[in-house]
Amino acid sequence: MMKVLVGILAGLVLMSAQAMAQSGPLRIEITEGVIEPLPFAVPDFVPDGASASEISAQLSRLVASDLSGTGLFREVPASAYISKVTDFSAPVQYADWKAINAQALITGSVKVSGSRLTVQFRIYDVFSGDELGTGLQFVGAPDGWRRMAHKVADVVYSRITGEGSYFDSRVVFVSETGPKNDRHKRLAIMDYDGANVQYLTDSAAIVLAPRFSPTGDRVLYTSYETGFPRIYVLDVGKVERRVLEEQDGTMSFAPRFAPDGRTVVYSLYKGGTTDIYTLDINNGKSKRLTNATSIDTAPSYSPDGKQIVFESDRSGTQQLYIMSASGGEARRISFGQGRYGTPVWSPRGDLIAFTKQSKGRFHIGVMRVDGSEERLLTASFLDEGPTWAPNGRVIMFTRETQGAKGRASLYSVDITGRNLRPVRTPEGASDPAWSPLQK
Template identity: 65%
Template sequence: MQKWMVLILVVLGLVSPLKAYAAPLKLTLTEGVIQPIPYAAPVFVAENRAAEDWSKKITALVVRDLNSSGLFRQVSKAKYISQITSFASPVQYSDWKAINVQALVTGAVKISSKDQLVVKFRSYDVFAGQELGDGLQFVGTKDRWRRIAHKVADSLYSRITGESGYFDSQIVYVAEKGPKNARQKNLSIMDADGENSRPLTDGKSLVLAPRFSPNGKQILYTSYETGFPRIYLLNLANNQRRVLENQRGTMSFAPRFSPDGGAVVYSVTKAGNTDIYRLVLGSGQSQRLTTAPSIETAPSFSPDGHQIVFESDRSGTQQLYIMPVAGGDPRRISFGKGRYGTPVWSPRGDMIAFTKQS
């Protein structure tokens, strides 16, 4: 644990005060349990009376986002020595260092003449005595206040960890409702913190396995509305959808987007055999990638789009394999006892997550 904390301090000291995005702090987590970074986030200064309530709400949501990551711990406000009364006030690093604050966040909120929220913030490495990057400002309508707060939290998370933030994102999922003997499953969407949930389908048909496109504008999912599983592509901007695979006598399922969003890999069951296919969305052309007399399913692209990991029982048991994106001889990567399935590559490409049944 101490090794991890020392790494944080050393790297923080190397960050250029005006180039945090060019050389972001890089955390290397080598243990399953970490010590969160102590930080302070005084309530953002309200620069006019109309902004007083908004500044409190926005600050509270930024803090909630950061704390929820498990990488940050807010230092109690009762310990504060310095008080932030102006966004332009110089930072008293010694006061914050005395209460063991490593990262400091200051901000300001005002309501503009156009009745819009104007939110600006700065972040500081207290131990190094310098600002982390330039201050940023977000402007938006009042009904978008939650998204503005999430964007502030994302920026802070990225500056301190070197990884992309995820607070200003959404989750697509299958929601169940109704009595036990007549359950309905709706394709639904919500913010990453569980707020603003809404249904995307009417619940009349079974839906499964929704997947976002890389740009977040489309969703792939499997529906049984025809009586057989079919893959649909839903456009979130206009709620229009289309079926991707509709061959007579087939079933299609387990879709995933390519990293660039231009293609989809999925499984098709035909004449009792299940294989993996790749479809180019622009042209609609599909290509069969596997031909073994076995079940191949749950495909997932590597982050560079050059390989596909999938599950297959071609060896007699359900195992994981990797093959080139255009197909070819697969390479087995799991050899332990039990059944391995639903593999997914990590965004960095250095790990593959999967499920295992003994």
């Protein structure tokens, strides 16, 4: 017994002494950080010749605008710069950029030779003193400088955040003019930031709910051209359209492409019920997926094309359901107070964006695919119709103000609920649909 006691005691002393000795490095765990925009600097790209000076300045400003517009980055103003970048190939003076807390630095050069615009750029991690990746070069036409700026910003965004970007993308939407009781609507397409607006249809008939194809070359939309809602498909490049689905005594609406680009899922009002159907674009064959007395509409495919989320009032109120892409029993995923509608599956596949009406206000929100972790991102008199950016991090939607002179406009918000900002359009705008990144 005594030997045991002595042994235990000796062991304790040994452990204590070893603990005091603390051999090896000091170990700490950090679990709390901060979430704030990352400061970056974009000195005007160095122009190669006088003809490039104007474009280089505009291009640099657009890169900075793209990055700052995400809410994830904050530009350090040029007035704070200590050193100037006058030679794209010169070594970077990291100390000067550290001193102004620029954590990322983007330098570049612009050259215009005839009808050829060349943009070179590099990205630096200032505090590490390293270049982020290798330098890149884009070549195009001088009038395409905006797209080149977006592409530069895309690369910067991806290299710093490690995820896809969305600057070189487009948005199709419904342009609206006139008062609420006499509103004219037509399809329009623009860059993601509201620039380069082009109209795809005239305002002779009401148009609704345009949706891009997975490749971004076609648009589905609903038109009341015949007096009844009908689905059309429009070739964006040729601006040619054709009716996709037409049955007498029916109404078809809320179309959306499947990820394969060959199938369209939509709602069809027929015989007093509204159900969800699919249509093969190539052979025109349709298939009924739901068969209920309720109103089932607003279907949206999962990115893998295996499931469909839609809204239905089969439980008495408008809620969200998920079913197999081939139909069958649906599983309800929304259980909060209020009514849920217009669900859209995230390109990442992890979240579903929706419109929620609760206590007299409209919200844009997101929830997990299983209905958990519902989060409301916005609140206003009327917010509706979310659409995902190609990287699944930003949502664009329609916000309409109250009253007879109420105006519809587009807004974007980060999925964290931060960085709510309007998207500038020349006229009123609604029903946005985000394209994939352009090739």
